Amino acid sequence: MRDRSLRVVIVAEESAGVQTLNALVGLQPAPEIVGVLTSTDSARERRSLVYEAARRLEVETGSARLVRSGAFAKRLQDEAIDILINVHSLFVAHPEVVAAPRIGSFNLHPGPLPEYAGLNAPSWAIYNGETRHGVTLHWMDKDIDAGPVVWLDWFGLSDADTGLSVAGQCVRRGVPLVVKLVQTAAQDPTSIPRVPQDRARRRYFGAGPPSGGSLDWSWPAGQISRFVRAADYAPFPSPWGHPQAVLEGRPVGIVKVASTGLPAEDPPGTVREITTTGAVVATGDELVVVDRIWLDGRYAKPMELMSH
Numbered sequence: 001m002r003d004r005s006l007r008v009v010i011v012a013e014e015s016a017g018v019q020t021l022n023a024l025v026g027l028q029p030a031p032e033i034v035g036v037l038t039s040t041d042s043a044r045e046r047r048s049l050v051y052e053a054a055r056r057l058e059v060e061t062g063s064a065r066l067v068r069s070g071a072f073a074k075r076l077q078d079e080a081i082d083i084l085i086n087v088h089s090l091f092v093a094h095p096e097v098v099a100a101p102r103i104g105s106f107n108l109h110p111g112p113l114p115e116y117a118g119l120n121a122p123s124w125a126i127y128n129g130e131t132r133h134g135v136t137l138h139w140m141d142k143d144i145d146a147g148p149v150v151w152l153d154w155f156g157l158s159d160a161d162t163g164l165s166v167a168g169q170c171v172r173r174g175v176p177l178v179v180k181l182v183q184t185a186a187q188d189p190t191s192i193p194r195v196p197q198d199r200a201r202r203r204y205f206g207a208g209p210p211s212g213g214s215l216d217w218s219w220p221a222g223q224i225s226r227f228v229r230a231a232d233y234a235p236f237p238s239p240w241g242h243p244q245a246v247l248e249g250r251p252v253g254i255v256k257v258a259s260t261g262l263p264a265e266d267p268p269g270t271v272r273e274i275t276t277t278g279a280v281v282a283t284g285d286e287l288v289v290v291d292r293i294w295l296d297g298r299y300a301k302p303m304e305l306m307s308h
Contacts, residue, residue, distance in 0.1 A: 006031040006186045007080055009101075011064055012038055012087040016108070016171040017050040020087045023179050025057055031182050033057075034079055037064045038089070067093040076100035083185055085178060086140065090119075095142045103189045105140040108178055110170035112136055112152055114197040117145035118205035120239050122166035125157065126230035127210060129222075132156050133166055135174040137181060139194060146202070148194040151177050159225075162232035163240075209240035217245065217269035221259045221286035228257045242294045247271065247279060248305045253294030260287045274302050 008031045012020060017038065024031055039048035040063050054061045066072045067089075073096035076084065084105040086093070098105045111121025112134035118124075125133045134154040139147035153173045157166065184192055215227055224243075231240040232255070242253025248271055264282035266272065272280040278291030279302035293300055 005029065006182060007034050007082045008032065008182065009035045009037065009076065009079075009081050009084045010087065011067055011084065011089045011091070011093075012036065012050045013048060013064070013090075014088050015049060016088045016174065018053045019171060019175045020085070020108070020178050021050065021053050021057070021059075023175050024182055027179065027182065029186075031083075031186065033059050034081060035060045035062055037062045037066055039064060064089045064091050067091050067097050070094045070096040073097045073100040082189075083182070084140075085181075087174075087178065092144060093140060098140045098142070103185055103192070106150065106178075106181060107138055107140050107145070107147070108174045109136045109138060109145055110167060110174065112154065113138060113145055113149060114199065114202035116205065117202055119207040120163075121205065122170060123163040123209075123230040123240055124205045126161060126163060126166060127226050129226060130157055133169070135170040135177065137174065137177040138197075145204075146197060146199075148196050150181060150193050150195075153177060162229045162234075163238065164233040164236065167233070207239065209243070213241055213244050215243035215245040215254055217281065218284045219268075221283045221288050224254075224283055224288060225257055225259055228254050232256070245269075247281070247290065247293065247302065248274070250295070250305055252305075254290055255294055255299060256290070256292035258289045258291065260289060262287045274306060276301070276303055278302055279305075 010021060036054040036059050038050040040051055040061060051061055068091055077100050081101045082103045084101045086107040113136040116125060132154055134152050136152045137150040141147040155169055215224060227243050231238045231243055242255055244251060245254050264285060264287050266282040268282055268284055270282040278289040280287055280289055290302055293302055295304060
């Protein structure tokens, strides 16, 4: 048993960071949250969710950019920080910062490692047609998403999943992993798993969408559906934006699409009909129904194309 509370610094963004912070503060006994690093730019229209949560809890805050500086490592050492935890912050920590905490630095990654390193893993998994996905808690080292795995929690994917739903699953399953880490570290840090990643299986995905964000109607209906669902984070902004395509001669974003199962007999991109339900469009193999588009900076029904 330790003779003092575990001292933790959290680097976090988004609702995942808020949920992590609240979960750790609610533990009995609770670790000492020495600081929370997040977006703190006062020029923004509204402060980040994590910043507001930390201030309500009267936890000291700082800019997430601090992790990029080797000078910050000395501060972590001077403060006797045991653990640094990164939750959805995209700033790459300086190697000296990673090495500074007494026990170690850890990252909660919304994808299974080593197969889905990089950015927007939930979207890439849907686009690639995976039948399962996972969230990984791992030790941080000098390379991005490459440190030894602590725990990996798998879950199934369905044809109804969207980028938002999979990202949400990663948060719901990931926060308990962070809680378990903190509890384990408080009891016996030497028992924290450290499973090396198989570098031969590593794949790294970039931030941008496939095909530069353009949807090709000659693709199979299944691929088109996966692309659209992977980019669907409504009502929140999509990291990929909306897949871009031409419909009735107009460039539009494709927001919602459904397969009909009916064979396409017309050239890809041909609009068979537009009704109040949506636009029936030929793909490389089947007809699909596009029932929501992004047009002139807003969501719209394909029927509105008829009035332009």
